Amino acid sequence: MSSYPHNRLYDPLRYDVQNYAFADLGSYARLGPKNGIAASDAQWQHATQVIPGGTQTLSKGPSCFVEGVSPKFLQRGKGGRVWDVDGNEYIDFVLACFPLTLGYGHPVVDAAIKAQLEDGITFSMMHPLEAEVADRVIDAIPGAEMVRFSKNGSDVTAMAVRLARHLTGRERVACLGYHGFQDWYISTTDRSFGIPQAVKDLTSTFRYNDIESLHALFAKHPGEIACVIMEPVLFEAPQDGFLEKVKELAHANGALLIFDEMLTGFRFGRGGAQEFFGVIPDLATFGKGMANGMPIGALTGLARYMQAFEQVFFSSTYGGEALTLAAAKAVLDFYKENDVAAHLWRNGSIIFDNFRNQIERKGLQDHVSMTGFPVRNQLVFKDKNGEPNYLMNALFQQEMTRRGIICYATIGVCWAHAEDDLVYTAKAFGEMLDVMADGLSDNDFARLLQGKPSAPVFKALRDQRQTAN
Numbered sequence: 001m002s003s004y005p006h007n008r009l010y011d012p013l014r015y016d017v018q019n020y021a022f023a024d025l026g027s028y029a030r031l032g033p034k035n036g037i038a039a040s041d042a043q044w045q046h047a048t049q050v051i052p053g054g055t056q057t058l059s060k061g062p063s064c065f066v067e068g069v070s071p072k073f074l075q076r077g078k079g080g081r082v083w084d085v086d087g088n089e090y091i092d093f094v095l096a097c098f099p100l101t102l103g104y105g106h107p108v109v110d111a112a113i114k115a116q117l118e119d120g121i122t123f124s125m126m127h128p129l130e131a132e133v134a135d136r137v138i139d140a141i142p143g144a145e146m147v148r149f150s151k152n153g154s155d156v157t158a159m160a161v162r163l164a165r166h167l168t169g170r171e172r173v174a175c176l177g178y179h180g181f182q183d184w185y186i187s188t189t190d191r192s193f194g195i196p197q198a199v200k201d202l203t204s205t206f207r208y209n210d211i212e213s214l215h216a217l218f219a220k221h222p223g224e225i226a227c228v229i230m231e232p233v234l235f236e237a238p239q240d241g242f243l244e245k246v247k248e249l250a251h252a253n254g255a256l257l258i259f260d261e262m263l264t265g266f267r268f269g270r271g272g273a274q275e276f277f278g279v280i281p282d283l284a285t286f287g288k289g290m291a292n293g294m295p296i297g298a299l300t301g302l303a304r305y306m307q308a309f310e311q312v313f314f315s316s317t318y319g320g321e322a323l324t325l326a327a328a329k330a331v332l333d334f335y336k337e338n339d340v341a342a343h344l345w346r347n348g349s350i351i352f353d354n355f356r357n358q359i360e361r362k363g364l365q366d367h368v369s370m371t372g373f374p375v376r377n378q379l380v381f382k383d384k385n386g387e388p389n390y391l392m393n394a395l396f397q398q399e400m401t402r403r404g405i406i407c408y409a410t411i412g413v414c415w416a417h418a419e420d421d422l423v424y425t426a427k428a429f430g431e432m433l434d435v436m437a438d439g440l441s442d443n444d445f446a447r448l449l450q451g452k453p454s455a456p457v458f459k460a461l462r463d464q465r466q467t468a469n
């Protein structure tokens with residue numbers, strides 16, 4: 001990791017979290033589900049009557065948190081804080097599944113949305129913002145010569161794959177990571193219900209830092225793979241030139257390389273993971289982090305490929321919707337004027353270094369580890385027998401929630417998180433570790449859980465450490 005630029009910017013940011021002088025220590029006492037969660041529970045009862053599964057976004061539903069301890073509905077947010085429907089306050093490290101790089105209600109973004117609202121939401125012809133935002137994406141992203149917009153990540157990963165299929169005249173796809181809800185991808189997961197076998201047969205997966213697993217796919221399907229689509233980094237650094245080798249191998253076999261930068265874009269750096277690791281793909285997808293929560297997906301790439309969208313169909317009613325594009329313009333300008341990514345690395349390092357420090361100080365390295373990067377990390381829990389254990393994950397979430405912190409086993413930071421909030425979170429993590437040590441004493445974590453344990457959204461992806469919730 002030490003060869004990457006941002007890591008050189010920071011010495012470990014270690015704090016004496018026990019004796020840290022919080023500006024307003026008392027204010028932390030009010031965090032957490034102090035008012036109970038009765039309103040959350042009542043609204044959940046209603047939601048499950050009228051919405052199948054009760055939620056629009058699985059990762060936001062009660063199964064991803066400890067049911068009975070955690071709130072279920074959030075009402076409002078400001079900066080790095082949120083308030084639930086019972087009026088409880090929390091520090092939020094999920095950030096609406098991570099698009100809120102600047103935090104809730106950032107004034108510059110909100111002002112841009114309000115100003116656009118005066119003129120209109122969406123129109124009968126193009127709006128000038130489409131090209132204005134495209135200019136800004138091209139300015140920020142090294143591999144972006146042209147850009148198309150849509151409303152979410154699933155749209156643009158699907159369109160990247162469609163474009164690659166058209167350009168190569170091939171049908172198969174090799175992928176690595178999570179790429180959204182469309183058939184071509186979700187067919188590879190344990191939630192592939194309703195997808196035709198013919199579609200399932202066309203997508204294969206390979207493993208991070210295992211170039212042989214990609215070699216094997218090209219060997220098995222010579223001349224048939226249209227593209228390699230992957231998250232450029234998960235929770236481990238690319239080893240031994242992995243990304244360079246993937247690009248070389250894809251091109252040697254006539255396939256396009258697509259980076260899915262939904263979670264790495266604008267966090268690893270303004271130019272995404274492609275800039276950070278110095279490997280430029282043929283196409284790339286972005287979204288989270290582009291418009292601070294407004295719904296957007298962007299497909300970027302080299303002009304000689306992107307121009308094929310003149311034939312390949314990619315068109316939707318809301319692609320050029322102006323409120324979102326106004327937000328994106330404001331966010332991208334803010335990134336240009338402020339080194340947001342460096343600040344995210346710093347905020348993430350306060351979490352990353354001090355979580356790690358306390359794990360070591362409490363001698364729990366064999367059972368709890370924080371892996372990855374300050375801007376993309378994962379907590380891994382292993383029980384007394386060294387086995388991965390999701391009850392430990394639930395116990396972690398429970399103890400953090402009780403102390404007023406909403407998170408998965410990954411901590412996403414934003415521009416607005418205050419230093420005190422981050423140190424308080426590290427302190428809470430230390431207290432959580434003491435509870436974890438109690439559970440480890442007899443390997444019984446269930447006795448410490450006060451609610452229904454959280455469960456992985458995709459168990460196989462989680463077991464392979466490709467997702468953190």
Ligand SMILES: Cc1ncc(COP(=O)(O)O)c(C=O)c1O
Pocket residue numbers: 097151152153154155157177178179180181231260261262263287
């Ligand atoms: C890496 C990655 N790709 C694609 C997607 C899909 O994006 P969306 O949920 O906006 O469709 C996600 C969403 O979490 C993601 O993390």
